[in-house]
Amino acid sequence: MDFRDYRRERDLMVEEQIIRRGIRDESLIAALRKVPRHQFVAPALKGKAYDDYPLPIGESQTISQPFMIATMIHYLNLTGTEKLLEIGTGSGYQTALLAEMVEKVYSLERLPRLAQIAQERLNQLGYKNILITIRDGTCGLPEFGPYDRIIVAAGSPEVPSPLVNQLNEGGILVIPVGDRFAQTLLVIEKREGEVIQNEAGGCVFVPLVGKYGWKT
Ligand code: SAH
Numbered sequence: 001m002d003f004r005d006y007r008r009e010r011d012l013m014v015e016e017q018i019i020r021r022g023i024r025d026e027s028l029i030a031a032l033r034k035v036p037r038h039q040f041v042a043p044a045l046k047g048k049a050y051d052d053y054p055l056p057i058g059e060s061q062t063i064s065q066p067f068m069i070a071t072m073i074h075y076l077n078l079t080g081t082e083k084l085l086e087i088g089t090g091s092g093y094q095t096a097l098l099a100e101m102v103e104k105v106y107s108l109e110r111l112p113r114l115a116q117i118a119q120e121r122l123n124q125l126g127y128k129n130i131l132i133t134i135r136d137g138t139c140g141l142p143e144f145g146p147y148d149r150i151i152v153a154a155g156s157p158e159v160p161s162p163l164v165n166q167l168n169e170g171g172i173l174v175i176p177v178g179d180r181f182a183q184t185l186l187v188i189e190k191r192e193g194e195v196i197q198n199e200a201g202g203c204v205f206v207p208l209v210g211k212y213g214w215k216t
Pocket of ligand 1: 136
């Protein structure tokens with residue numbers, strides 16, 4: 001039996017790791033309080049699910065640190081009506097948070113096994129506004145675009161041009177760009193056809209592997 005009080009652990013995570021560090025976005029805080037992060041990791045790691053760091057999810061990939069995910073979502077500046085594209089489904093945890101906050105989430109994952117596990121979990125939790133596709137996300141998903149928001153959960157050597165092309169007018173793209181071991185979070189906005197780029201601090205992500213990312 002598992003007697004841990006995950007709701008309490010989750011509330012503590014939100015208070016200590018998110019709110020105390022300055023993130024106050026209402027719908028994001030509500031989503032973080034709701035989505036059961038412990039159900040997105042292997043049973044042996046459930047006790048660590050609300051700790052302040054990333055955890056392995058198999059296939060050399062990780063579920064990102066809660067604060068990193070919250071920071072990226074904060075920069076998306078969501079209003080609730082967006083059509084959103086996520087690159088790097090991974091465990092599906094961030095996908096679930098986003099599905100709580102916007103109308104429709106399209107999520108791309110290159111590793112079939114991870115995509116399949118995430119899909120099963122999200123189905124079990126009852127999400128109906130998520131479409132996961134097994135695909136090289138550096139090429140985006142043109143058939144359903146353009147998107148109001150695009151979020152990339154893996155580090156890229158450069159900004160993949162297809163993602164900028166698939167961004168709506170007024171849209172925002174959040175992506176870690178840099179070398180393999182350290183990146184800068186870029187917040188890219190498309191305003192009146194112009195592309196405006198801002199930096200939002202350092203971060204460390206697993207590599208974005210694909211045609212417009214790392215080659216291996
Ligand atoms: N936010 C996720 C973390 C994902 S880790 C979570 O909460 O669990 C990054 C994911 O990006 C990995 O699953 C990796 O397989 C995936 N990935 C890397 N390159 C990709 C690409 N080109 N297209 C789609 N997914 C990619």
